[in-house]
Amino acid sequence: MTPSxxxxxxxxxxxxxxxxxxxxxxxxxxxxxxxxxxxxxHADVRPCHSAVFSNLGxxxxxxxxxxxxxxxxxxxxxxxLKELERLGYVARDIDGNDRRAKKIRLTExxxxxxxxxxxxxxxxxxEYALKAGEDQLEALESQLAxxxxxxxxxxxxxxxxxxxxxx
Numbered sequence: 001m002t003p004s005x006x007x008x009x010x011x012x013x014x015x016x017x018x019x020x021x022x023x024x025x026x027x028x029x030x031x032x033x034x035x036x037x038x039x040x041x042h043a044d045v046r047p048c049h050s051a052v053f054s055n056l057g058x059x060x061x062x063x064x065x066x067x068x069x070x071x072x073x074x075x076x077x078x079x080x081l082k083e084l085e086r087l088g089y090v091a092r093d094i095d096g097n098d099r100r101a102k103k104i105r106l107t108e109x110x111x112x113x114x115x116x117x118x119x120x121x122x123x124x125x126x127e128y129a130l131k132a133g134e135d136q137l138e139a140l141e142s143q144l145a146x147x148x149x150x151x152x153x154x155x156x157x158x159x160x161x162x163x164x165x166x167x
């Protein structure tokens with residue numbers, strides 16, 4: 001292989017591997033969702049906020065647990081939470097079991113945004129199904145769920161357990 005052929009081959013490998021494909025798929029999905037959310041009155045929601053919304057789950061959660069689930073530092077999570085609190089999407093309450101700790105919960109505005117985003121997710125999924133085919137998309141979701149379940153990502157909340165077996 002000549003140097004230029006080798007460089008072309010390396011460039012291809014860098015841009016066409018599982019990690020990159022999943023990353024770009026996820027980025028596009030998120031961009032489409034944010035675009036519609038912004039149109040529906042949630043113009044202040046940014047991509048980094050998904051670290052909270054996608055990991056909060058039901059009920060109140062400690063900052064340390066949120067940071068662990070999102071795989072970011074507590075300081076980074078604290079910064080995102082401070083912004084979301086200022087915007088009225090989350091509230092911090094004192095943990096009844098440990099008065100030094102804070103529990104994070106969605107406010108009514110936060111629950112409204114989550115409901116809106118779940119509707120938008122369905123709309124974006126329909127767009128993807130039209131372009132890629134419903135069977136292809138279902139197969140991808142099923143395979144990814146089985147893979148995630150098989151590799152046992154320990155930082156995920158219990159509600160994510162056995163993704164491949166959920167309805």
